[in-house]
Amino acid sequence: MENEPVSLDDSTRWNQERPLEAHKLALLGATDVIIAKEMGISIGTFSLWKKNKREFAIALEKGRTMADADVASSLYKMAMGYWGKETVVHVFKGEEIVTTVDKYYPPNAWAANKWLSIRQKPLWGDTSKHEQPQQNQLNVFNFNSIDLTGVSTEELMLLKSIGLKAIEGGGN
Secondary structure, three states: OOOOOOOOHHHHOOOHHHHHEEEHHOOOOHHHOOOHHHOOOOHHHHHHHHHHHHOOOHHHHHHHHHHHHHHHHHHHHHHOEEEEHHHHEEEEOOEEEEEOOOOOEEEOHHHHHHHHHHHHHHOOOHHHHHOOOOOOOOOOOOOOHHHOOOOOOOHHHHHHOOOOOOOOOOOO
């Protein structure tokens, strides 16, 4: 990589820690522009590094797509349940005995719900976030100015049944 084009920023700011910095910022979901700003370099220098410094490009990729894929895989495993290894330490006659055993981790309801709410949104999405039908609200403290426009026939019948009546010349 000695023959690659180098900008003034590149020669004064590149070091072996830059890929790790980029990886961490990419894990946060930062865009190229934000990563460049946080690293104190121009977007041109960032693009140059991404193009010419393989370890930098790989760090960004692992911090973005690969990290998301790893988390999705772990979430799926949690949702479905899985077998894993666990280290167990026992003390027998004053001596530690370390063994590795197979352990079953049962399905996790939260993980299953999260997975389905993302991948099957129409069926499993969060209904509390949908708009609720607007309720008619009446100001019952000022009986002379109750506006009943937009109130359904059923609601008017309910008002009548609880003893509210229209006042002459005061509305419907």
